[in-house]
Amino acid sequence: MIGTICVECQAQSPNLPLYPWTAYVNSPSSIRVRNVPKKIGSWCITRVYVSVVYPDGEIKTAECVPVGGVYVGTVAGAGVSGTTENGYVIIADGTDENGASVTGYVLGRGNVTILDDDGILQPDAKRYYVRMLSADTENHYEGDLYPTESGYVIW
Numbered sequence: 001m002i003g004t005i006c007v008e009c010q011a012q013s014p015n016l017p018l019y020p021w022t023a024y025v026n027s028p029s030s031i032r033v034r035n036v037p038k039k040i041g042s043w044c045i046t047r048v049y050v051s052v053v054y055p056d057g058e059i060k061t062a063e064c065v066p067v068g069g070v071y072v073g074t075v076a077g078a079g080v081s082g083t084t085e086n087g088y089v090i091i092a093d094g095t096d097e098n099g100a101s102v103t104g105y106v107l108g109r110g111n112v113t114i115l116d117d118d119g120i121l122q123p124d125a126k127r128y129y130v131r132m133l134s135a136d137t138e139n140h141y142e143g144d145l146y147p148t149e150s151g152y153v154i155w
Helices: 008-012
Strands: 001-007 021-024 029-034 044-051 061-069 072-077 083-096 100-114 144-148 151-154
Touching: 008 021, 021 029, 021 072, 029 044, 029 061, 044 100
Parallel strands: 001 029, 021 100
Antiparallel strands: 029 072, 044 061, 044 083, 061 072, 083 100, 144 151
């Protein structure tokens, strides 16, 4: 993923989730954090970082570097596919209006989805996917899977 995340609304209203983080297995992600709260008097943000919990429970953290008003950070990729609810968080540190250090402002959280990378298919390679149905249908396609009274049936 190479994406831009705007945190202005979420920093003010933490109940709003950040845009989902979606990437492929083993693909690093570069995040651009935009609209970080601006300096007011002595109050300012001095550090922004992102922390991600991948579907296998592995945690990766990246320090973001300010570049032209946007903070940029790159996180190593995940080894497995899946989803993590509230799997990433953007955090900031800084100083308050009295000049005291403040750590751990949560600027927002969002879900993480890691997609399988099926690679490049060879011209003669065949792949079959299973499609989960809620019930039997009149028209069946190879890979249809549906529940019955005695278990599941795959077509």
